[in-house]
Amino acid sequence: MLPEFKITQLRHFVWVAELKGFHAAAEKAHRTQPAISLSIRDLENKLSESLFEKRNAKTAKTELTPFGEYFLPKAKELIEHHDRISEDMTLLAEHKTGHLRLASVPSIASQVLPELLLEFVNNTPDLHISFFDDNSSAVYRMVENQQVDFGIAHLFHEQEHSDKTFIPIWEDQIGVVCPKDHPLAEFKELHWKELRNHRLIGNGTSRLLEDSEARPLIGHSQFYISNMISLIAMLEAGFGVTTLPRYAVPKESETLCFIPLSTPVVVRRIGIVTLTNRSLTPPAQALVDFILARSRPA
Amino acid sequence: MLPEFKITQLRHFVWVAELKGFHAAAEKAHRTQPAISLSIRDLENKLSESLFEKRNAKTAKTELTPFGEYFLPKAKELIEHHDRISEDMTLLAEHKTGHLRLASVPSIASQVLPELLLEFVNNTPDLHISFFDDNSSAVYRMVENQQVDFGIAHLFHEQEHSDKTFIPIWEDQIGVVCPKDHPLAEFKELHWKELRNHRLIGNGTSRLLEDSEARPLIGHSQFYISNMISLIAMLEAGFGVTTLPRYAVPKESETLCFIPLSTPVVVRRIGIVTLTNRSLTPPAQALVDFILARSRPA
DNA sequence: ATCTACTGATAAGGCTTCCTTATCACCATT
DNA sequence: AATGGTGATAAGGAAGCCTTATCAGTAGAT
Missing domain, CATH: 3.40.190.10 (Periplasmic binding protein-like II)
Known part of the structure; x- marks a missing residue:
């Protein structure tokens, strides 16, 4: 069975290697030194190879074995990959990034959305927005086909759109x-x-x-x-x-x-149209919330 | 603070998504279904976003949210990256792969090593070996400069080579x-x-x-x-x-x-020369062990 | 040479995390 | 209505991880 590494554990390894010491690594990890020792030992057991030169014996400096040296860049890459994904997902969850698609009937598109969107995209330079305007039935169709995250359209023919949810706003x-x-x-x-x-x-x-x-x-x-x-x-x-x-x-x-x-x-009544059984992406949800907060009291 | 994912957790997520069910995923993970539920919930909490559509309510199938869909390929890539590294390291530790460099004096190189190496590389098709032959002082120099993992040379001038270990063999x-x-x-x-x-x-x-x-x-x-x-x-x-x-x-x-x-x-006396304070890579260690086992009794 | 300051390893206990069993709530069948 | 499927939830226990306290070894200073 292949070993399964923990990201934390790999971080410990990289820190010990780069800071050339268990104490320094422990400080960086906000852990005590024995914790790092155990972490490294666990990793070595998983690999059934030592990563650092015999450290109970005479030598002074904490130095990688050739095996450890081979492992180091790989561990770093994996950590970086993990962190990149972690950051991506966090940004998306905070609707700071991603791609938001919406469709609207022209009246709202021209009279209401411009200033609303202008304010919304403030502070989110990496959020891409695609905007379509068309009549209500086209908007409904785009929502249905998932060409857009949500639509802004008139409420009509409710029985034909039981799979969609309409939130009246204007x-x-x-x-x-x-x-x-x-x-x-x-x-x-x-x-x-x-x-x-x-x-x-x-x-x-x-x-x-x-x-x-x-x-x-x-x-x-x-x-x-x-x-x-x-x-x-x-x-x-x-x-x-x-x-x-x-x-x-x-x-x-x-x-x-x-x-x-x-x-x-x-x-x-004009409002927001979404698919009932589908959640919105975080940026889309954020825009819906923003529109509700801004437009409903008015 | 950015969330830190566990590989196991990501696996659970991918399995639930791909097998479209918690029970199926649980079976694959050799865990019980509640374990998977908790694992997914933990992941959702870390991301502060749901990954699967509201599953306590009416709907039947386990389906990803758009957010989950965005996450799925990334999670898979990270798992694959992890597994690739895990496999690489295991192969290296089992000296099935990697690059082994050695230098030897010509006599041993021509009279002893050929058949020894032939047998050693049997069953390890991905192990690359670089082989240098030169006189003893050149061999010592290559060991010193870490151009080779170890050398085969005569024992001489011990006081000049206190940083090296000589294992007599022939x-x-x-x-x-x-x-x-x-x-x-x-x-x-x-x-x-x-x-x-x-x-x-x-x-x-x-x-x-x-x-x-x-x-x-x-x-x-x-x-x-x-x-x-x-x-x-x-x-x-x-x-x-x-x-x-x-x-x-x-x-x-x-x-x-x-x-x-x-x-x-x-x-x-001819033997193996290594740097004292440096371990060997697993393949190199394996070859040294192999040579010792084969040549010392003789 | 001994003392001190550093390295990391080790042992014992506690806290947290994770997994299990048992059960529930809900929906779609029959 | 009854049955079999979904996944959620609660409580207890096992395992993992981190802590404090201590030890062993080396290097440098006196």
Whole structure:
């Protein structure tokens, strides 16, 4: 049977060899000298060869045998290998390193995550982050395929995603977006019926109103623009108004304002999606915790 | 402080991961299942991260966490590294491997060592041997410089070599070498004076007679040949006789014979030279032991 | 030459670690 | 509901490791 070395034991050996003495090694190991003696003896027994020259006899200095000399570099390498792994794992556990992948719907990706991530990666220069943005179903798919550690998406079709866990975080309320000089801009909140007299531009999120009493508005809109950049441009040009979830509207817009719909109140929950039976990597878990701490109270 | 892993513990982890179960791993480790549970838990505590998915709860299969998956290959590599070293050292300790260097004077090198080494390297195909032959002082020098593990040389100038240990093994007696059909070939032993009537060829070893009563013979010789091949050829050609140590004479010569000098008996001791304060590598020690066992009784 | 200061080895006891047996809680079968 | 599988847990004991105290040997100083 092959002997099994203990890392501690190898360390003792290396220290005795390099410091040329049992006492010096004992001090370095924070052990007493007999402990080191026994440790070395145990190692020698395992190898059935002495590592140090006959030390009970006449000679003065603690010196390696040729066998010990052959062993020394190997022992050092093994210790270094061990320490490298130990350090790697510790760094990963402290989410100071590793690779974190996440996917998010564009609204959160652009409105919320940038500053959040900026703060999160502070002090963790070796943490690599891959970031994908796509619509909710694509996010769910990426979580499912384990292309990402977790996703940020809307809660939907729960029965189809029983293998996933959804943690709600943000509530994205639908509201009206119009230029700041538009008559509707005066209001603090709006009833859907008040939109009927204005030119309403439909967009990809308009179908969120389908299940509400505001459904008639959808037929009401003469224009439909799927692209967000174009939509914003049209609004800024004073072409009309639209409905959008709050997080889809540029936060600090100079020209547009957002007025929440009070009737009906349509809210879509956005949150974190993970696989139920899979833990997160430490960095991913840390980011989730960070997001929760930062965004939930708000 | 960085955690310190035990190889055994890592093995347990790898086995649980690969055999997908604590019971299976326990069997492989020749331990009970609770032992494995505790071992894994200890490892998880050291890492402060779980390695396997929550296993008290609903799920069936024992599955790694992403963190565990990251750790698995590293743990395997470290175990393999450890085992490689363990095996290397064991092979070396059993002198099945390694590099053995020795130096010897030519007589022993050519007359004794070949068959001895042939037998010694039997069953040790991975043991490399480097072999040097040179005169005694060169052998001593190589031992001193640690160019060789040990040397085979004559005992001489003990006071100059207090740092070396000499183990006498062979006794190389000076005798007369002549063709088998030479008149002297009849004798079982010879007195030095009987050589005075024959043509005596001097050689490198003739000075060994300097300290004996046979000293007059040295002046007596008309020829001096330092090269052994030429010397043998001259002898075979019937040119004359010479004195040589026994081991310098080809053992199974068809044409020459060796008659020991009875007066004076000049013997030079040949043996193993090692550094006193240095142990031998296991293969070197094994060869020394082997030589002693084989050659001393003879 | 003896004394002192150093080396590391050794012995006995205690503490810690690890493993064992016995049992439990949980889930998936039957 | 009963059975057989998973792994977790508790308590006791064995083994390993470290400690203090002491010893033996060498080197250098007086």
